[in-house]
Amino acid sequence: MTTRPAPRHPDIDVRPITEADVPDWTRALHTGFLRSPAPTQEEIDSRTGYLLAHRTQGAFDAGRCVATFRSFDQRLTVPGGTQVPADAISNVAVTATHRRRGLLTRMMTADLTAARDRGDVAATLIAAEYQIYGRYGFGPATWTTEWTIDVPRAGLDPRWSAPEDGGRIDLVDGADVRKTGPELHERLRRVQPGAVSRDERWWQVNTGVIHLDPTPWAEPFYALYRSPSGEPEGLVAYLCDDTWHDKQPHDTAQVQWLIATTPDAERALWHHLCSIDWVTRVRTGRRAPDDLVPLHLPNPRAAKATTHADWLWVRILDVVRALEARAYDGEGALVLEVADAAGLAGGRYRLEAAADGASCTPTGESAELTLDIADLATLWLGDESAVRLAALGRVREEREGAAHVADALLRTSRRPWCPDMF
Incomplete structure (x- = not known):
């Protein structure tokens, strides 16, 4: 999915929060989730050290917090039991008076870029609304x-x-x-x-x-x-x-x-x-x-x-490590053309998989299956079918039968599951 350029509002300051910002940041979070906008002092005290120890951003208009965003370190289990480092995103809210000003895009872009540079394989979140996160390269990877x-x-x-x-x-x-x-x-x-x-x-x-x-x-x-x-x-x-x-x-x-x-x-x-x-x-x-x-x-x-309903959404930040980390029951090879409008993880890759391991390398070979980074995330943990996505027009076979090969390699006998809300 192509990300449309967000309108710029340079007068709104998007930055990491300080201890002095915690009460106002918490109020903005409550407002965004339609809770009472007056947090208790106990909540503010409890959040202070926790928020500052994580990657917490706020958007400030004339000194007032109008959008919130937080991420933290997480380990995500992939098929076969390997745990990969992930950037877990939570507490995302934009006040109704400041929608469609590009605030989420600014915070998300900064966070995902830092996560990629830090070496995280993927980013994760639980989506309150289905339509929001596809434009940032996230796809639903588990259901509940x-x-x-x-x-x-x-x-x-x-x-x-x-x-x-x-x-x-x-x-x-x-x-x-x-x-x-x-x-x-x-x-x-x-x-x-x-x-x-x-x-x-x-x-x-x-x-x-x-x-x-x-x-x-x-x-x-x-x-x-x-x-x-x-x-x-x-x-x-x-x-x-x-x-x-x-x-x-x-x-x-x-x-x-x-x-x-x-x-x-x-x-x-x-x-x-x-x-x-x-x-x-x-x-x-x-x-x-x-x-x-x-x-x-x-x-x-x-x-x-x-x-x-859909549950865990995933955004792949490193295609090579993501595909090499998981296990495969079948054996085969597939050349993937991965589109990434944000420029974080796109490219053409050759996946060679077998029961004893896999390799994924950039390649100049002709693509056999073309898909967006969000759809690769949907397939990555083994829950979705490339054949189904091809029928929906979300992946394109450049070689007949490539979607069936993808299913034989990627799908798992039991469905992935995330027990947690975060």
């Missing part, structure tokens, strides 16, 4: 699905009380989660394409140690699964409401996040959630589109997909 389980129709044994495999489930507290959760997540992340790193702050925010939301913190339930040998293999955080009709319970368990490093752990945690007294519905939270949760139920129809 949420199911709502009708527990009475699921067909599970209502007397279920413990995993059949001899493992056990215990309710734990936030301190236990901060101790056990990071290592569990690392084990999942090492094998899950699309997963991203979590820092210590993530665990503090998600267990209530740090609370930025103006609404009171609601402590979730935490359930930990241990294998028969006592090894932690799964952890889930969930909230329950208290809803009754006609003297009958109709409670919903809302999963906030669930980590499972084995199928036994995953099955046991879903069965636990569906066995809680008074719970008649379980909302699974954001899962991979091909998650096994419906098939863990005797009646998969009891799990209805209630949300399905």
Whole structure:
């Protein structure tokens, strides 16, 4: 997608923020996301050191912050388990009074250029709106699905009380989660394409140690699964409401996040959630589109997909390293013509892939498949089909059958998934 030149407003100062800017920057962020524009002092104090330690930009008009942007270091898992350095982008907001003045383009261009020069393989973000980020070379690389389980129709044994495999489930507290959760997540992340790193702050925010939301913190339930040998293999955080009709319970368990490093752990945690007294519905939270949760139920129809949408967006900054980092199940070669309007990562490359590794090199050979950098990002983690994109006119075969070759090389047997919001 071609990026149209943005109108220039040199009187608006786009720059890294200082400590003195944090209150005004936070107000602009709240305004952009339609929250109360008056942040609490507790939030300002909490954000100050965190924001200044990262790559935080603001746009200032007559000294007032009117746009926000932040990025930070991240590790992204690609097919095969390699973790590549990524530039994670978040907190992007432009005040309604200052739209269409090129402020996001200025901040994005500075950030992506610095990320490329720093050696990041890709940039990542979770897009609030679909139409915004394609023009900056981002493509949707993973999708997410949420199911709502009708527990009475699921067909599970209502007397279920413990995993059949001899493992056990215990309710734990936030301190236990901060101790056990990071290592569990690392084990999942090492094998899950699309997963991203979590820092210590993530665990503090998600267990209530740090609370930025103006609404009171609601402590979730935490359930930990241990294998028969006592090894932690799964952890889930969930909230329950208290809803009754006609003297009958109709409670919903809302999963906030669930980590499972084995199928036994995953099955046991879903069965636990569906066995809680008074719970008649379980909302699974954001899962991979091909998650096994419906098939863990005797009646998969009891799990209805209630949300399905794009999730992690990726912008490739180094084509060679991106294609060489991931694993390939098939063997073959393909010459790609990659268009990049921003001039960050375009060119013609020859990809040679096999089960024992891949090489990607600039080449002068004739292109076999032509595509935009955003569409390469959509294909990179293995979720999308080049044949489908060709049918949509988003990639062009210069040699007949090249899209099928791309699919044979790039697509994965399980879909990539990013469990995180950032």
